[in-house]
Every structure is written in structure tokens, then in C-alpha cells.
Amino acid sequence: MVARTAFPFLVVALAWEVTAHLGIFPRKLFPPLEEVAAALVRLTADGVLPHHVLDTLLRLLAGFALAAVAGVAIGFAMGRSRRAEDVFLPLVSIGAPIPGLAYAPLFLLWFGLGNMTAVWLVAFVSAFPIIFNTWTGVKAVKDIWVRSAQAMGADNRRLLHHVILPGALPYVLTGLRLGLAQAWRILVGVEMLAAVSWGLGWMIFGAREFLNTDVMLAGVAVIGAIGLALEKLVFQRLEQYTVVRWGMMS
């Protein structure tokens, strides 16, 4: 199984190596893999890469936390109250189809270059999938569950805690997952635009000036690894502990 998964990577790596060593493209632009690996080790050893990664992750967390709190709250309100739905739905449906990065220059004008722009933009953009999914989730809670809980004498608070929250959770988790993926995609782009002083997006964009293709490719690899880890480690665990254990999803 491991050999089978590794095989395609070996083929691609070999093709890359051959192309790089044949010298069809300038070595500066198409470095062999050992140079990329060396760049990765060098940057990690002198602490530059960890600093970039840390700053990027902090920004991601701050933006995503804002989006999660606001998004779940708005989505919940929309699902529970018709009035809130009527108020928020038009606003959300106008804002959602515009690609997140299109707002970036506007945010740059309003908040200036740097952290504020990046965090607010990430929060703003990743809130939309969270709102939509929470809203759908609350509406998808089976009517019969709500009514049977009420018939058994559950008050509003217990209804919320024991029926609606767990019932909507699979959707909420899907929303958070989509939101985080969205946040990650936007963050890399906005770090390039907002000229933050540290951050992976800035690292690879800044490397362009000095034709450091090896640094860029090392950065791209790290970005991919973090994206994969967010998806696999964080959310699959979370799902295992909640909805899968409760038997709501397999």
C-alpha cells in the first residue's frame, strides 16, 4: 500500500530531477529537488521558516476564530428566527458570490497595509460558508425531534442544547471545514498583497525578487503540508469525537 502510494511521487520526482539536471531551463528557475530540500532545511535551521509559519498560522487562527463565532451566531439566528433570516439572507447572498480577494484592495484602503487587513479579510471571507451551512443545519433538524422533546417537557434552553445544537452539528462542522479551507486559500493570497512583514505568502512572493525558486518551492511545499494537516488532523479528529461517535455520520 505504501509502495503503491509512493510510486507516483517517485516517478514525478525522477522526471523533475532529469529535467532539472539536463539544463533545459536555467537552474535558477528550475532547481533540482535536492536544492529545494536544502533550502527547506536551511530556512528551518536558521528559524526564518518557523517564524513565517507561526505568523501565518496566528493570522489564520485569529481570522477563522472571528469568522466561526460570527458565522455560527448569524447562521443560528437565521435558522431559528424568520425575521433574522429575512434580514440577513439578502445581505449574505449579495456578499457571498464575490471572490474574497476582490475585496482585498478595498480592505487595504480602509485598514492599511499589514495584519489588520489580512485578519479582517480572512474573517469576512470564511464567514460565508459557515453562515450558509449553520443556517441549513438548523433548518434541517427534524421537526419531529423538536416536537417530541417539547412533548417530553423540554424548555427552550434544553431544546437548544440537547436537540438543535447536536442536530445541526454535522452541517456546522462541514461549514467550519469549508470556511477554514477558504480562509487558507485567501490568506496566502492576501499575504502577498498586503505586504505583511512575516508570513508564508509573503515569503514566496518576496523570493520572486531574488529569483529564489528553491525558496519558493520549499514554501509551496510547506503551504500544501499545512493545508493537508488542517484538513486531516483537525477536522477528521473533531468529527470522530462528535458526530461520528453519536452515530449521526459514518
Place this chain on the structure above:
Amino acid sequence: MTATTARIERATSAYRAGLTLLLAAACYEAVARSGAFPAALLPTLPKVASTLWALLLDGTMLEHAGYTMYRVLVGLALAVAVALPLGILMGRFRPVENFFLPLASALMPIPSLAWVPVFILWFGLGNTVAILIVFYAALFPMLLNTWSGVRAVNPLWLRAAGAMGADERALFWKVIIPGASPFIITGLRQAFLRAWIAVVGAEMLAASDWGLGWVIFDAKEFLNADVMLAALAVIGAIGFLFERLVFGSIERATVMRWGMVRTAKG
């Protein structure tokens, strides 16, 4: 009785929705006119509307939109041309799946915009970078959806068609392709959304004089917030139109007519 209450409820909903939008616009207008923020950063709505009108009339906005559409459509077409056959092959043949699936899962988590600096170095500023970024962004949703669509074709249908004497070609065109089409159309939809996001970013970073993303980014230099908001409106409108009109009608003409998904969904 219930029909009338439903109608009244819908009317109140529409009324409230309209009221919200008006209120939001009024709030924005009040803040913009209050002078708390510089007018260049927060232009009033009539100003944005007149800028949009002027840009539409002199054709620049249309030209920008045309360049952006060209990049999106070429990139998307390339992605479909690669992902559709590959996805079908992956769904039909085990070795192909074993080879390409790990590669796809490793490349997919890399945001397309992370490739922008690398592609700029390789291909220079301009159209090629934007098209390739769109291609990269659109490739994976298309590929994975096609693959799962082909695998999700009911094996009973395959056997039934085989028992009725369908050869490989008929099986492919009459059973597998229509069977996988709901997934393929979903893939196309997601691919377009991704592509639409990616093209705006690519145009900002790999500036090339034309394109809606470039307009917005360029307007920042001159503090033209009205131009930005106007371009933002155009970007939103095109995305919305594509989603509703193009994909909606594709869906109606194919999978809905064949009765594979219910109309109520859309």
C-alpha cells in the same frame, strides 16, 4: 387557507428583504455623507453608480470583463479537457486511479495562488500566468467529481445494459456518461467558482493592464474607491449570472430532464 398564509408569509419575507437592503444602503450612505471618513475612501452610492455607468459607457469596463472572461474560460476549458478524460479513466481503471489519486491528493491542498510567484518566474507577467492559475484551481474539483461520479454509477445499470447486449462504446456513452453527469456538472460548477476566485487574485498579483482584478488593484494606487466598488459589483454580477443562468440551464437541459435530480433542489 394555507395557500394564502404561505403567500402572505412570502410577501412579508420579500418586504423585509427589500427593507433590509434599503436600510443597509441608507446606513452606508449616511456614514459616507457624514464625512467621518475621507470621501475618496468611502464614496457615496450615487457616485459609485455614476462611475459604473461611465465605465460601462466608454467600454473600458466591458473590455476588462472581456479579458477576465477570456482567461477564465480558456483556463476552465483546459482544466475540463484534462480532468474529464482523466477522471473517467481513474474511475474505470484501477492502475490509473492508483497512480493519479495520490498525486491529486497531495497537490489539492496547495492554494492555487501559492503558485503565482513560481509561475511569474517561469512564464513572466501576463495572460499565461492567469490562465495557468485558473487551470490549476479548476482542475481538482473537476477531476475528483468526475472520478467519484463514474464510480458512483449503479453497477446494476452496467449489468443490465450488458445483459441487453450493449458493447463497450454504447455502455460508455449511454450508461456511464449520463450516470456520472450529475457529479460532472457539480464539478464544473465548483470548478467555475474556484476559477473565478483564482482569476481575480492572479490578475492582481501578475498585473497585466487588463482584467477586473487588475482594475481593482490599480484603483488602490489612486485611491479610487468608487472604481473599486464598481468593479466589485461587476465581478459579483458576472459570478452570479454564470452560477444561475449558465449552470442552471445546463442542469435543466441534462440531468433534470433525465430525471436524475429533482427540480425542487435548485
